[in-house]
Amino acid sequence: MLHLENVGMRYGMGREVLSDVTLTLAPGEFRFLTGPSGAGKTSLLKLLYLAERPSRGLMSMFGRDLALTPRQELPALRRRIGVVFQEFRLLDHLSAYENVALPLRIAGRKPAEYREDVEELLSWVGLGDRMQARPPTLSGGEKQRVAIARAVVAKPDLLLADEPTGSIDPDMGERLLRLFVELNRLGTTVLIATHDRHLVESLGVREWRLSGGSLHEVPQKGRS
Amino acid sequence: MAARAPLLPDEHEGEWSLTGVIAVMCFLACLTLGIALAVSRASAVWSEGLSGTGTILVPADGLVSPEDGARAVADAVRRLPGIAEVRIVSRAESDDMLRPWLGNVSLDGLPLPVLVAVSFEGSARPANAEMEAIVAAASPGALWDDHGVWREDLQRLSAMLSAISLGVLVLIALAAVATIVFATRAGLESHREIVEVLHHIGARNQFIAHEFERRFLLLGLKAGALGLLLAVGVLLLFANTDMLASGGEFYLPRLSLAASDWPWLVAVPLATSLIATVTARLTVMRVIGRMP
Ligand SMILES: Nc1ncnc2c1ncn2[C@@H]1O[C@H](COP(=O)(O)OP(=O)(O)OP(=O)(O)O)[C@@H](O)[C@H]1O
Numbered sequence: 001m002l003h004l005e006n007v008g009m010r011y012g013m014g015r016e017v018l019s020d021v022t023l024t025l026a027p028g029e030f031r032f033l034t035g036p037s038g039a040g041k042t043s044l045l046k047l048l049y050l051a052e053r054p055s056r057g058l059m060s061m062f063g064r065d066l067a068l069t070p071r072q073e074l075p076a077l078r079r080r081i082g083v084v085f086q087e088f089r090l091l092d093h094l095s096a097y098e099n100v101a102l103p104l105r106i107a108g109r110k111p112a113e114y115r116e117d118v119e120e121l122l123s124w125v126g127l128g129d130r131m132q133a134r135p136p137t138l139s140g141g142e143k144q145r146v147a148i149a150r151a152v153v154a155k156p157d158l159l160l161a162d163e164p165t166g167s168i169d170p171d172m173g174e175r176l177l178r179l180f181v182e183l184n185r186l187g188t189t190v191l192i193a194t195h196d197r198h199l200v201e202s203l204g205v206r207e208w209r210l211s212g213g214s215l216h217e218v219p220q221k222g223r224s
Numbered sequence: 225m226a227a228r229a230p231l232l233p234d235e236h237e238g239e240w241s242l243t244g245v246i247a248v249m250c251f252l253a254c255l256t257l258g259i260a261l262a263v264s265r266a267s268a269v270w271s272e273g274l275s276g277t278g279t280i281l282v283p284a285d286g287l288v289s290p291e292d293g294a295r296a297v298a299d300a301v302r303r304l305p306g307i308a309e310v311r312i313v314s315r316a317e318s319d320d321m322l323r324p325w326l327g328n329v330s331l332d333g334l335p336l337p338v339l340v341a342v343s344f345e346g347s348a349r350p351a352n353a354e355m356e357a358i359v360a361a362a363s364p365g366a367l368w369d370d371h372g373v374w375r376e377d378l379q380r381l382s383a384m385l386s387a388i389s390l391g392v393l394v395l396i397a398l399a400a401v402a403t404i405v406f407a408t409r410a411g412l413e414s415h416r417e418i419v420e421v422l423h424h425i426g427a428r429n430q431f432i433a434h435e436f437e438r439r440f441l442l443l444g445l446k447a448g449a450l451g452l453l454l455a456v457g458v459l460l461l462f463a464n465t466d467m468l469a470s471g472g473e474f475y476l477p478r479l480s481l482a483a484s485d486w487p488w489l490v491a492v493p494l495a496t497s498l499i500a501t502v503t504a505r506l507t508v509m510r511v512i513g514r515m516p
């Protein structure tokens with residue numbers, strides 16, 4: 001599904017924010033990515049959702065070596081990835097409904113085909129009555145739920161979520177986690193970056209920890 | 225739910241000034257083209273009028289009186305094929321023609337040459353050399369003028385005006401391209417977040433460019449139509465005003481639009497929107513192409 005080998009990354013001419021990162025994410029896996037603020041979690045996810053390129057190392061995804069993949073084939077790869085951005089990145093002039101429907105619209109699907117799915121999903125994340133609201137009029141937690149709905153609506157092969165529960169109360173957090181687990185059960189590979197220890201421990205799945213730009217596997221507790 | 229919202233928010237502030245600038249360019253382009261078309265048609269009409277006529281000048285320095293010479297020349301010319309009319313310009317008429325230059329003085333007794341106006345019909349007209357020989361034989365010293373010098377001058381002038389208009393049109397088109405490149409860049413910059421999000425969630429470059437194209441196509445059509453309307457107004461005003469106080473259509477043909485000019489003028493706003501669309505597309509594709 002996803003393989004990085006000795007990957008380094010820097011912004012412009014700056015210092016390396018990731019160095020010698022090696023990881024493999026198997027199809028159907030569910031992982032957490034933790035680490036202190038500034039450790040490079042968002043930067044690693046940016047590499048994975050193809051918003052940045054590694055400055056060195058090998059990276060392959062969906063069985064393709066990215067260094068050998070022509071640019072015009074990248075959008076098709078990106079459409080197989082659902083992303084919950086840390087800062088949401090909703091389009092302010094579109095309604096919550098339109099924002100969630102965006103990936104489907106980009107994939108060329110007809111509104112009539114997806115309307116019910118989108119409405120159902122919005123209801124599921126508790127926004128059934130806020131579908132026509134624009135992001136500037138939504139609370140932080142509501143925006144986050146729209147962002148999550150947008151990331152999962154197209155049932156991506158890979159879901160990358162950056163602090164998806166940062167602005168949400170624990171009950172809603174649990175509900176959204178169930179959404180991720182459900183999606184994972186249907187075959188989506190999931191990687192969630194978070195500070196939320198409670199979230200990580202509640203699932204007991206494997207965890208990578210980033211610190212100072214390098215990645216370590218955290219030994220799992222309670223397993224023999 | 226109503227039609228899907230456009231992926232780029234509507235913009236009202238910047239859009240108006242851009243529409244205005246493009247409309248002005250389109251106005252200038254239409255005006256230039258309209259004037260060029262009218263001038264070239266007028267000069268064709270005038271030149272054709274000139275080519276159907278000629279003038280014989282019988283000087284007053286011969287042995288016979290110029291009046292007798294003129295009569296002899298006229299008789300000789302009348303017998304030729306392809307002649308529509310031969311008319312001796314009377315002394316009163318030629319005095320009238322000179323008066324604007326000489327003022328209100330008495331012209332009696334001045335040894336003025338006598339003019340004979342000749343007009344042709346059909347294609348069987350005598351060649352210039354033949355005319356020259358016949359005229360000189362009928363009255364020694366008489367000269368044949370086929371108006372060729374005038375006609376050449378007129379054609380040169382008309383060709384120069386056409387070249388200038390073409391140059392102006394090219395400059396306007398280039399300015400329009402530059403304006404739209406700037407506007408598209410500014411639009412991309414102000415919608416950078418939207419463009420980036422679309423890019424990151426897998427929109428193809430053409431998909432994003434299409435949003436901008438559609439906007440600039442509409443803008444080009446709107447501005448183009450506005451410019452065309454203004455230009456047509458001015459051209460019609462131009463055609464229906466007697467600018468020559470002397471009523472001098474004898475010297476200058478009237479400048480006016482013909483039915484055959486309309487397709488050209490309507491092509492201007494269409495070309496404008498095409499330029500706007502293609503420029504916007506190329507600019508967007510280049511900018512997005514640089515994203516990782
Ligand atoms: N666009 C950028 N240009 C330059 N440096 C950046 C950029 N984005 C992040 N950085 C730097 O890269 C390092 C890693 O940042 P990153 O956002 O990946 O951390 P993070 O682990 O996601 O932190 P947080 O938990 O606070 O979200 C930081 O030192 C940050 O200052």
Ligand SMILES: [Mg+2]
Nearest residue numbers: 041042086162
């Ligand atoms: Mg981060």
